[in-house]
Amino acid sequence: MLDLSPEKFLQRALDRKLITERQIESLWSDIGTRDVSLKEVCKHILRSELMTNYQIERLSKGERYGFFYGNYKVLYYVGAGTFARVYRAVHTETGRIVAAKVLRKRFLDDNDTKQQFLREGEIGMNLRHPNIVPVFEISDDRRTTYMIMEFVEGQNLRDFVKVQGSLSPLQSLMYTTDIVGGLTYAATLGIHHRDLKLSNIIVSKQGQAKLVDFGMAVVTGKKTAQAIRDCPNLRTVDYAGLEKLTNAPKNDPRSDVFFAGTLLYHLLTGRSPLHETKDRMQRMNLSRFREIVPLTKKIPDLPVPILRVVQKAMQIDLKHRYQSMNDLFSDLKKARLQIESGQIDTEDTQEEFLEGEGSTLIVIESNTMLQNALRNRLRKLGYRVLIMSDPQRALGRFLDKPTVADCAIFGAGELGAEAVEAFNKFRQQASLQSVPAILLFDEKQKGFLSKGMFSEKHLPILMPLKFRELRKSLQNVLQKKKVAQPPAGEPSS
Numbered sequence: 199m200l201d202l203s204p205e206k207f208l209q210r211a212l213d214r215k216l217i218t219e220r221q222i223e224s225l226w227s228d229i230g231t232r233d234v235s236l237k238e239v240c241k242h243i244l245r246s247e248l249m250t251n252y253q254i255e256r257l258s259k260g261e262r263y264g265f266f267y268g269n270y271k272v273l274y275y276v277g278a279g280t281f282a283r284v285y286r287a288v289h290t291e292t293g294r295i296v297a298a299k300v301l302r303k304r305f306l307d308d309n310d311t312k313q314q315f316l317r318e319g320e321i322g323m324n325l326r327h328p329n330i331v332p333v334f335e336i337s338d339d340r341r342t343t344y345m346i347m348e349f350v351e352g353q354n355l356r357d358f359v360k361v362q363g364s365l366s367p368l369q370s371l372m373y374t375t376d377i378v379g380g381l382t383y384a385a386t387l388g389i390h391h392r393d394l395k396l397s398n399i400i401v402s403k404q405g406q407a408k409l410v411d412f413g414m415a416v417v418t419g420k421k422t423a424q425a426i427r428d429c430p431n432l433r434t435v436d437y438a439g440l441e442k443l444t445n446a447p448k449n450d451p452r453s454d455v456f457f458a459g460t461l462l463y464h465l466l467t468g469r470s471p472l473h474e475t476k477d478r479m480q481r482m483n484l485s486r487f488r489e490i491v492p493l494t495k496k497i498p499d500l501p502v503p504i505l506r507v508v509q510k511a512m513q514i515d516l517k518h519r520y521q522s523m524n525d526l527f528s529d530l531k532k533a534r535l536q537i538e539s540g541q542i543d544t545e546d547t548q549e550e551f552l553e554g555e556g557s558t559l560i561v562i563e564s565n566t567m568l569q570n571a572l573r574n575r576l577r578k579l580g581y582r583v584l585i586m587s588d589p590q591r592a593l594g595r596f597l598d599k600p601t602v603a604d605c606a607i608f609g610a611g612e613l614g615a616e617a618v619e620a621f622n623k624f625r626q627q628a629s630l631q632s633v634p635a636i637l638l639f640d641e642k643q644k645g646f647l648s649k650g651m652f653s654e655k656h657l658p659i660l661m662p663l664k665f666r667e668l669r670k671s672l673q674n675v676l677q678k679k680k681v682a683q684p685p686a687g688e689p690s691s
Contacts, residue, residue, distance in 0.1 A: 202258060204232070204239040210257050214265050217248055250274055266290075267298045267344045268337055281305055281315060281413075286349055296334065297350075301343040312343060318413040319345035321389060329380035331400065331410045347410075351403045355465075356396035364468035367504050371534040373399070374462040375527070376407035381454060382527045388418040390449065393434050394457035396464060416449045435481045436472065443484045444516050455520045459511025466504070467496045471512070487514060502578075503533035509555070509580075518558075518582055553669070554581030557676055560602065561585050562592045562617065563609035563638075568663075572607070575665055581672075589613060589620030600629050604676060610639040610646060611661060618646050625651040634675035638663060 208225075211217040226232060229242055243249050249257075252274045253265065265272055270287040276297065277284050287298040305311040322333030322345065335346040355373065359365070365373070377399055381391060391398075393414035400408045414434060437453050440446070446453060463471045471490045475481060493500060493508050507529050513519040520526040559576060563569050564587040573583045584603060586592040595602055606624060610617035621637045624630055639646045640661040652658055655675050659667060 204236045297347045321412045327383040329376045350400045355399040365465045370465035373407040375530045378527045380409045382523045385523045390451045439482045503536045554579040558582040558603040561607045564612045606635040622651045
């Protein structure tokens with residue numbers, strides 16, 4: 199730059215179409231003399247907003263390309279990833295500010311990487327949601343490959359958390375709800391992200407979280423052109439580790455649910471629940487997922503509505519995890535409303551929530567009102583609750599798979615003798631000896647006391663139900679079940 203005269207520098211700018219002849223004439227007129235250094239000329243250029251520092255630096259180095267992408271003029275360098283660089287750019291006619299994401303030159307001849315980049319652009323062009331950064335254009339020619347996207351003033355969520363540390367429960371919920379809202383919308387189009395992490399989320403200056411980078415996304419169904427070029431089984435190393443552990447089917451959308459849960463955990467604690475490392479083998483290690491520290495140990499006073507969402511989203515067992523992004527979105531909105539309004543049950547404590555953690559109950563009851571009451575109250579204690587109305591069908595399910603639940607609750611109020619008969623058969627099955635059961639019956643059915651085959655693990659409870667008694671009975675029989683079971687790795691007697 200020191201060896202470059204102001205005249206030669208301005209000629210370069212003119213040749214690259216960064217400045218016009220009229221603007222050059224106006225610039226010299228404003229300076230008032232040509233007997234000035236290039237440094238002084240550049241100060242006037244910046245002050246007049248004719249060019250940016252980025253453009254001046256590249257011109258000074260003699261760069262010939264990278265100033266324009268189609269009708270967009272590059273203003274500043276924003277950042278880079280493994281495969282692409284991102285720039286702030288402006289449309290030369292409309293003045294619209296955008297982000298230009300440009301594939302690095304060394305990958306232009308790498309067909310797999312190039313096609314993945316183009317797929318990301320095509321998927322982005324199919325998505326229009328307030329919490330997803332849209333793609334407006336894609337271009338691929340011999341010399342360059344790029345996409346034009348919305349430019350979001352803000353910073354990625356990972357950098358935000360590094361500076362802020364852990365966020366408040368409400369702020370964490372707000373950002374996570376934004377992101378899961380976008381993911382729920384994408385899922386309606388059969389699109390699943392497959393690379394959820396804080397660095398792929400931008401928080402705007404208005405406080406809105408927006409999802410970027412669908413480069414690993416998969417498309418299920420036929421809702422987009424050729425299912426976006428017949429997508430391969432793409433996934434990050436972290437997703438591969440999780441799915442190896444859980445034996446998940448190909449492109450399982452519940453993997454996005456799990457990692458949405460890890461985002462919320464990270465925001466609440468300021469730390470990822472997974473040990474962070476760049477080593478591929480360590481990231482594939484299944485112990486990363488098995489050794490996640492429970493959120494209750496990180497934040498003992500965390501409101502239970504949030505705890506409940508995180509726990510269910512991050513279930514290792516696929517059948518216990520949220521089965522769709524929409525289900526997670528619904529519970530996030532409810533939790534956010536409870537926190538915002540302050541309408542949290544004072545009795546809804548972490549201690550109670552953890553009471554049933556890891557236990558599954560099957561409730562056999564035909565009365566809809568009682569079904570709902572039991573489901574809601576038991577779920578508040580952390581139990582997973584399955585409802586069935588046919589006693590024989592429920593018994594058959596246990597016989598097919600004795601581990602389907604940790605306890606069976608038979609309601610005889612409306613089912614009468616049918617419930618008692620199923621309860622007794624349950625009690626008699628050799629394969630179900632370690633599985634406890636409870637029989638609920640009302641005042642008019644006291645005769646069932648003499649007909650039921652009760653034991654210390656097979657208990658009767660008189661209706662109308664006193665929930666405190668049911669809680670105590672469940673704690674009692676489930677504790678006996680744990681004691682009766684041999685330690686891991688030891689044979690049963």
